[in-house]
Amino acid sequence: MFLHDALPVLKFTLAFLGGLGVFFGIGLAVAAQKFAVQTDPKVEQVRNALPGANCGACGFAGCQSYAEAVVASTGVAPNLCAPGKAAVAEQVALITGKKAEAKEPEFARIMCQGGKSSAVKKFVYEGVKDCRAAILAGGGDKACRYGCLGYGTCAKVCPFGAITMTDEDLPFVDITKCTGCRKCEAACPVKVIEVLPASKEVLVACHSKDKGIDTRKNCKVGCIGCGMCVKVCPFEAPSMASNLSRIDINKCKSCGLCVGKCPTGAIKDYIPQRPKAFVKDNCIGCNICQKVCPVDAAGGELKKKHSIDQAKCIGCGICTAKCPVQAIDGTFNAPEIFQAAQAKKELKASA
């Protein structure tokens, strides 16, 4: 009797659920066929070649979007992946059939040296230990509003662990780990981090646009805008604007002359030790090194082998660059100069 009552309901149930199942099954199958999206297998290959850090240094939303863009568009270069460096650029170029050009590595540079002992604080900050929070409290506790706040936000956001905080509460960038992904640059609320080409190793590590006297009051190592660097530079790289010296990285040859002359030490030399120059036997005695040497270390009689006074030499590399026969070796830029000269010679020979 019970079964008799339930039978029609059971029938409808089966019909309805079955119908629903068939409807959606067929519907989805048709949709999958009709709306199938052709994906390029190259995208997946590129995606696998990329490091997968999703750091966004390439300018796309992540590794996946870069992979899609680099495969789909001819205008997107294969060497945009900063963490992957040359190896990944080569692979991506191979997959996409584009030409890989090595991109000069870039490193994050901290444009402030005003640590705990040299910069004045205007109040005691006791809030959340994060620069983004600290700047909300009256622009941060540093008297200089251009300086590094020192609460380590950049160290926290770095996906590669390249930034550590020193005892001076300043970030230290480990260039063996830094990939130039610009995450720290974006996170820093005072914009004290700049990502610059690795070869640019002499920089004014200060952003203070205050008047010299105010900068001096706030910080012992700030740029006071005295203009000494402008006077001493043989390449006219530094220029003054709103009480701040800025070195034009396209003109700078990293000779380091300004580093020693800067009265406050605001110019930082990233070359840890500057090896001194020495003269090789192929010197023709042209005296050019004597003329260009800023510290009168080079010299000698005409047409005889010159010598360089090791006590005076500061390793600026200017003579290495100017020597017409590449007879001066030992400075930081010597390998680069020799390579360039060699390339020039080969070009001439082939022509």
Next chain:
Amino acid sequence: MLKLFELIVAASLVNNFVFTRYLGLCIFMGVTKKMETALGMSMTFTAVMVISAAINWVAYNFVMEPYHLEFLKILVFVAIIAGFVQSADTIMRKVSPGLYYKLGIYLALIITNCIILAVPLTIAESHYNFIQSLVFGLGSGLGFALALIIMASIREKLELADVPRPFQGLPIAFILTGLIALAFVGFSGLITL
């Protein structure tokens, strides 16, 4: 018209699914870490909510009620929502890739959300008409969006805070939810339907 407005207020504030009924917490906790994802989820969710309310209303009132199949409603609603969301995912990917990359990732999450199931069930129980169902779906979606946006804006700031270790992550988020829920109690009694 006033009745419909009241329905929106009731669904979004007075009976906010997250803060007064504690439903849909999985997505709520999952996507509120960043404002960007919270906004994307809010938009997708509200759209799916309104459409699924409409489809389920049709299925319930034209098929299930006439043939006395009300006892199947949970099963059927789940199936309909899953089928609809899946096909929306497939079609959107082809027709509008831009929209798909912005909102598509949230679609798969929505299938398993319990608010999306609670809305048609409430509609079926309260015997709303078609327009009322749409409005109720919209109100619930807006309420969920409001919850996501409030939570995301607080959690983005919370990221910077020095939270005691045992409370880091989800525990502090639950405490926060409780505090906001307390505030939402203030809406109770605002509208008696």
